[in-house]
Amino acid sequence: MPGIDKLPIEETFEDSPQTRSLLGVFEEDAAAISNYSQKLFQAMNRIYDAQNELSAATHLTSKLLKEYEKQRFPLCSDDEVMSSTLQHFAKVIDELSSCHAVLSTQLADAMMFPITQFKERDLREILTLKEVFQIASDDHDMAINRYSRLSKRRDNEKVKGEVMEDVYTSRKKQHQTMMHYFTALNTLQYKKKIAILEPLLGYMQAQINFFKLGSENLTQQWEDFLTNIGTSVQNVRREMDGEVDVMQQTIQDLEQASDLLYMPDPDPSQVPVNRNLTRKAGYLYRRNKTGLVSSSWERQYFFTQGGNLMGQARGHVAGGLVMDIDNCSVMAVDCEDRRFCFQITSFDGKNKHLMFWSTPVLYSAHWIATINNISKRIYLSENPEEIAARVNQSALEAVTPSPSFQQRHESMRPTTQGRSRAARTSSVSSVGSETASPALSVLSLDALVAPDTPIQFDIISPVSEEYAGQAKAAGQGRRTNPFGESGDTPPEESEDSILHQLFIVRFLGSMEVKNADSSDVIYETMRQILAARAIHNIFRMTESHLLVTCDCLKLIDPQTQVTRLRFPLSSVVVCSSHQENKRLFGFVLQTAEGRVDGRPVTVCYIFESNNDGEKICDSVGLAKQIAFHSEMDRKATEKKEEQDKAKEKQQEELSKQKQIEKDLEEQSRLIAASSRPTPPAPNADGQFLVLSKSQSEDSDAGPEGREKGESEA
Secondary structure, eight states: OOOOOOOOGGGTTTOOHHHHHHHHHHHHHHHHHHHHHHHHHHHHHHHHHOSTTHHHHHHHHHHHHHGGGGOOOSSSTTOHHHHHHHHHHHHHHHHHTTTOOOOHHHHIIIIIHHHHHIIIIIIHHHHHHHHHHHHHHHHHHHHHHHHHTOOSOSTTHHHHHHHHHHHHHHHHHHHHHHHHHHHHHHHHHHHHHHHHHHHHHHHHHHHHHHOTTHHHHSOHHHHHHHHHHHHHHHHHHHHHHHHHHHHHHHHHHHHHHHTGGGSSSOOTTTSOOOOOOSOOEEEEEEEEEOSSSOEEEEEEEEEEETTEEEEEOTTOSSOEEEEEOTTOEEEEEOOSSOSSEEEEEOTTOSSOEEEEEOSSHHHHHHHHHHHHHHHTTGGGSSSHHHHHHHHHHHHHHHOOOOTTHHHHHHHHSOOHHHHHSOOOOOOOOOTTTSOOOOOOOTTOGGGTSOTTOOEEOSOOOOOOHHHHHHHHHTOTTSOOOTTOOOOSSOHHHHHSOSOOEEEEEEEEEEEEOSOOSSTHHHHHHHHHHHHHHHHTTOOOOEEEEEEEOSSEEEEEOTTTOOEEEEEEGGGEEEEEEOSSOTTEEEEEEEEEEEEETTEEEEEEEEEEESSOHHHHHHHHHHHHHHHHHHHHHHHHHHHHHHHHHHHHHHHHHHHHHHHHHHHHHHHHHHHHHHTSOOOOOBOTTSOBOOOOHHHHHHHHHHHHHHHHHHHHO
16 A cells, blocks of 8 residues: 555644644544545445435445545555555445345444444544544643743742643643544555455355355456455555654653653753754743733744744744844843843844743753854754754853963953053954955864953952052042042053043953954854853843053943953054944953963953944054054154253263363362461561471361361361
8 A cells, every 4th residue: 555644743832823724724634534444334334224225325325436536635645556456446335336235244244344444433532532632732832831930039849830730731731632643544545445445345245145156247356356455455454553653652652751841841851952953943932022021922832843942823824934043142131021031133234133031941042052063054064963962062161160260350351561661563453354264164263362361251350458648649629539440550550541441241251262363263262152152041241331541451340430350552462343233342352461372362352332343443443553653652752752851961970071171270280279288377576386296297287187187076
């Protein structure tokens, strides 16, 4: 017998619109089978009830058999073997309708019993399962809606437990009922053939047994044909039994595997998250704005198709495009009225945000990982799962604790000697001033970022005693900052700066990089940090004020006005914004302090701004230019001052030389005057005084000797 299409039992838990549409086709087929079986039953009942009407009843039966090929069954409508078989039966019944009568007992056992069993048991079972499935589906929708309206507060644990138990029971009931309903519909395709062929075979066998001389009417060819039909019916029955066993085993396996998934919040340790997916489908809640400040949540079926996110409502045959998720950004967010929310931002960043909410947190993690893989266009490669596994493994290895990160900030903080150095000649590049380089391959990340590089997701603001001492030494008139603001920067540093621009930014993360020659390292750092945030569900960001001056870049706490971090402008090597999402920007900081293996430490910082990132990069570039010109003016001024000092020093040397020559001449004159003989001076009485030896020596020494003697006395 040809293969029969069947309902996929494996997709009953997902309950997608495609599965519902296929179920509708099978239900329409079951209705057609029921209608046709009812007519066939009435025809055979006429054979059983009225032997006098045997000829007319067999003629009607033959007519119905001929019309089988005209029936529009949604499934197996092109079964030529079945159609040809029924045509042969119709021909035989036409030949025997005028002369055959069937004993009522034989007809009851061989003809009426199988069709009655099919009508009363199998078709009624389909109708009953359909009603039970509809009730279970409605109960499941009600339980999901109750669970979605749960409060985030923990003071109502009893109600939460009842709602979760209701979700578990209704979901399990719907899944089990749907699996049994699908099994019954799949089995109906086999029972339909058996219910049609077996009564006909019994009827023919009864005719053969009743007419011992059946060989006169039934040739050997017809006997062989009937034998083949009997063999085919047995083969169909064996095939049905085997398929039923397989479906029953599938039901058992799916019940065991899906038991954990019935809970709305499964245990993450027992249900791991697959982060290597490039395709995903399932029901999500999407938030739609109904007014200026009001919004509502709509449950809809979403699926990914290439680089597009598609949405499909129940009852719709096909889905529609929701948004393009190529090069988009996705991250988990904290929502006030729902849990397990995540946000997708389109590649152009023009406020095209979609808020989604799914029941289990692992379901959200699956969606985040899948959309993140699609945004990197991994699905375009030959082995997308292998590449996604390598990229996610690289991101997982990159997110490690960094105990020395604070020391790295200490080493990057400029000293007095560092401030006096000349600014680096590296220019600050931006996306607006240079053409964007092509996207790097996801397999060549080691060329820009060192492997096993830790990622810092928060800002460390160390406050040590050295800053307090420097602030005290800066001047007694300055007040002490009670919030611990760093005191290493003089108050006139920012006041004397020509450029003052303030931007509101949010810190996404930072990590050490290997190369700082181009803006490609910033793009790759953005990709790795956003991927790590999505993988680890890190959605909190520290908001700060970025102050751009001609001396440094400062991150200031918007509430306390405390300087969290200070980056000297001379250490900023590259600054660039994202190629497509202009709100993302970053800069590379390189410092000679804290060298690692003889090379300077290079760290890339990534931020998100409310403004255009190119404006911030242009502001940093302008500050670099102003600082460069200021430095050149300062050097010219210092050179001029040094020349003036050299001239003054030369004048002082000449004046000193003249003074020395003048002193030497005076000393020579005194020596010449002291070498002349001096006559004894008479006293008041006109007598001469006789000087002693010591007095004579003192007088010979001159005024210098007398001063020396007085100093010794």
